[in-house]
Amino acid sequence: MKDEPEQDLELTSPLVPLFVITNGRALPPDHAYERTTLVSAHEGASAAARTISPEARQVLDLVMDGFLSVAEVAAHTHLPLGIVRILLAELEESGLVIARKPVPRAERVDRELLNAVLDGLKARFGA
Amino acid sequence: MNQDALVWCLVAAVAVAVAAALVLNRRNKAIAAKKAQVEATLTQKLSETEGQLAGLWGELQQHKTQHAETIQEAEEAAEESTKAVLKGSARFLQSLAAEQLALLEEIQRKYGGHAVLGDLLEVNHANAQMARKAQGIAVMCGAPLGRRNKAASVYDVVRSAQGQIRNFRRVEIMQQTGFALKASAVSPVALAVAELLDNAASFSQQGSPIEVTFQRVQKNLCIVIDDAGVGMNDEDRQKASALLSGDHRPRLSQLGNQPKFGFPVIGLLAQQYGFRVDVTGISRYGGVRAVVLLPEELWTEEEITPAETPQLSTIHSAPARPESVARTAHGLPRRGARQVPIASVPDHDDTAAPPAAASEETGRAAGRSLGAFQRGTLSGRNLASAPFEGSDDT
Numbered sequence: 001m002k003d004e005p006e007q008d009l010e011l012t013s014p015l016v017p018l019f020v021i022t023n024g025r026a027l028p029p030d031h032a033y034e035r036t037t038l039v040s041a042h043e044g045a046s047a048a049a050r051t052i053s054p055e056a057r058q059v060l061d062l063v064m065d066g067f068l069s070v071a072e073v074a075a076h077t078h079l080p081l082g083i084v085r086i087l088l089a090e091l092e093e094s095g096l097v098i099a100r101k102p103v104p105r106a107e108r109v110d111r112e113l114l115n116a117v118l119d120g121l122k123a124r125f126g127a
Numbered sequence: 128m129n130q131d132a133l134v135w136c137l138v139a140a141v142a143v144a145v146a147a148a149l150v151l152n153r154r155n156k157a158i159a160a161k162k163a164q165v166e167a168t169l170t171q172k173l174s175e176t177e178g179q180l181a182g183l184w185g186e187l188q189q190h191k192t193q194h195a196e197t198i199q200e201a202e203e204a205a206e207e208s209t210k211a212v213l214k215g216s217a218r219f220l221q222s223l224a225a226e227q228l229a230l231l232e233e234i235q236r237k238y239g240g241h242a243v244l245g246d247l248l249e250v251n252h253a254n255a256q257m258a259r260k261a262q263g264i265a266v267m268c269g270a271p272l273g274r275r276n277k278a279a280s281v282y283d284v285v286r287s288a289q290g291q292i293r294n295f296r297r298v299e300i301m302q303q304t305g306f307a308l309k310a311s312a313v314s315p316v317a318l319a320v321a322e323l324l325d326n327a328a329s330f331s332q333q334g335s336p337i338e339v340t341f342q343r344v345q346k347n348l349c350i351v352i353d354d355a356g357v358g359m360n361d362e363d364r365q366k367a368s369a370l371l372s373g374d375h376r377p378r379l380s381q382l383g384n385q386p387k388f389g390f391p392v393i394g395l396l397a398q399q400y401g402f403r404v405d406v407t408g409i410s411r412y413g414g415v416r417a418v419v420l421l422p423e424e425l426w427t428e429e430e431i432t433p434a435e436t437p438q439l440s441t442i443h444s445a446p447a448r449p450e451s452v453a454r455t456a457h458g459l460p461r462r463g464a465r466q467v468p469i470a471s472v473p474d475h476d477d478t479a480a481p482p483a484a485a486s487e488e489t490g491r492a493a494g495r496s497l498g499a500f501q502r503g504t505l506s507g508r509n510l511a512s513a514p515f516e517g518s519d520d521t
Contacts, residue, residue: 009221009273011314013228016283017255018235019248020290027245035240054282054303080239 018083021055027082028089035081036102038067039088045096052096055079056087063097206378213379214268221265224258225273252290259291259321263392266318267379272396275313281306281426284313285339285350288320294328301340305428306348312425315400316350322389323352323404323417331356331414338410348426350419353410367406373398401425 033039041064042048052060055077062068062076074084091097231251238244262272279287282303289298308316320339327337335355342349359367369375373394382388393404402425408416 008271009218009225011225011228011273011275013225013232015275015277015279015313015317016286017228017251017290018232019252020286020295022248024248024252024296027242030242074239080236080244082239082241082244 018080021053021079022083022086022090023053025086025090028085033070033085033088033099034102035069035071037070038100038102039063039070039073039092039097040067040100041097042095048096052091052094055083056091059084059087060091060096067100202378202380206380209379210268213264214270217261217265217268218270220261221258221270221273224254224261227254228258252295255290256293259318259325262318263322263388266392266395267388272314272318274311276310277313278307278310278427278429279313280304281308281316281341281348281350284308284317285320287313287317288324291317291321292325292328294333295324297328297334298324298337298339301338304341306341306343306426307429308421308426309424312400312402312421315396316402316419316421316425319393319396319402319404320350320352320419322393323406323419326389327352327354327356327415327417330354335412344420346423348421348423350421352417352419353412354414354417355410355412356414358409358414359406364407370394371397371404371406 041060045060046064058077059073062073068076070084070088071081073088074081077084079087088097088099092099228251231247231254235244235247235251238247266272280303282300285300289295289300292298324337324339331337331354337355338353340351340353342351367390370377370390371394376395377391379386382391396402397404401422403420404417405420406415406417408418410416
């Protein structure tokens with residue numbers, strides 16, 4: 001080993017890792033808590049939530065007065081979207097928030113199929 | 128006549144007997160003299176030999192002590208060289224693990240919206256455990272600990288320790304406190320608590336809780352760790368106390384094949400940074416109660432807001448966000464065409480009070496970017512095969 005003067009190692013990673021913030025919970029399924037899903041706190045949630053982590057508390061405080069989208073919650077808390085989704089899943093499980101799913105998109109029709117039908121019709125009846 | 132003859136015979140016999148006795152006597156004397164002479168020489172020889180023996184014995188002892196000294200010296204030299212080798216490797220591992228943790232954090236933020244985040248979190252967990260081991264070896268070899276340059280709440284320090292053990296979900300931190308550890312104490316206390324938590328987790332049943340509570344006792348702040356394990360017997364307790372006080376420092380070579388450096392590491396850290404650790408208590412579940420006693424030099428009573436989550440107040444107090452515009456009568460954020468956007472995400476480096484016009488401009492920019500973001504999401508969904516969509520940093 002070289003005998004160089006010992007340099008201090010500085011730890012730059014955040015003190016509390018993200019997996020501790022989520023307490024090791026898995027990501028909720030993809031369709032739950034999409035970016036545009038609106039979430040709001042249940043009435044009386046603030047008083048009921050005594051033992052939640054500071055980050056979950058922060059999320060809860062954000063949605064206390066009304067609906068906010070998941071993407072916005074993530075932006076305000078500066079937490080990665082996935083982490084916010086896990087926290088929201090945890091909060092909803094303990095009945096502290098409610099989520100309103102975005103309006104499902106109208107089913108899209110396959111354009112190629114329509115073209116094929118149109119071509120068929122044209123061939124059959126002429127146009 | 129007959130009588131005379133008998134007398135003469137008797138006289139002759141007596142004379143012969145006397146003569147024989149005289150001869151025997153003289154012989155006896157000679158033998159005795161010889162015996163004494165031989166005895167004297169033998170004693171002399173014996174004492175000489177005894178003297179030699181004593182000399183040899185002394186020499187032997189001298190050799191023995193020299194031998195022991197040499198062995199000890201050799202052992203110490205071996206210990207030192209082992210330490211030096213290990214120290215270098217440990218420092219390498221330590222810095223690599225730290226680098227990797229920082230990298231992983233960055234990647235987790237980068238792919239925060241992607242399903243890969245779940246796996247990244249697990250990789251991070253494995254890496255945090257490796258970092259702890261590397262730090263432990265480094266401490267055993269006398270290398271310095273990686274330091275943190277920011278004070279942190281004691282709650283976060285314990286959460287940091289929590290992340291460094293395998294079964295971290297079992298750890299329940301019971302209350303949040305207004306106590307903060309000074310920057311210099313953050314790393315050592317986190318490592319010591321992590322080792323205690325690891326111990327608590329390994330010596331108790333799977334699934335049983337490990338409770339962490341905080342108590343202020345006079346001028347000391349206590350981190351109390353209760354497990355539901357089997358507890359320790361008196362001998363174990365004594366050994367543990369000796370190790371934890373830092374008085375007894377086992378050699379690396381004494382740690383064995385499945386080295387347990389938990390307690391020796393804690394002992395070294397405690398001595399180096401001036402806190403105390405006690406494991407002689409009994410927890411309320413009948414297991415071990417470990418107490419980390421932090422003297423007042425190591426902590427303050429200030430509130431520390433976590434560094435990675437900027438204060439909400441800067442968002443709410445942004446001057447260009449009048450509540451009446453931002454929300455409808457039902458408290459819903461209003462969407463659609465508007466003068467002032469409702470979601471103005473402040474920049475990290477936003478100073479306390481930006482000028483109103485500028486912040487309105489940044490607000491608009493944020494609104495535009497959110498719009499673009501939404502359009503991007505929609506167009507992304509319109510594609511038949513959804514492209515990689517997790518790269519936006521939210």
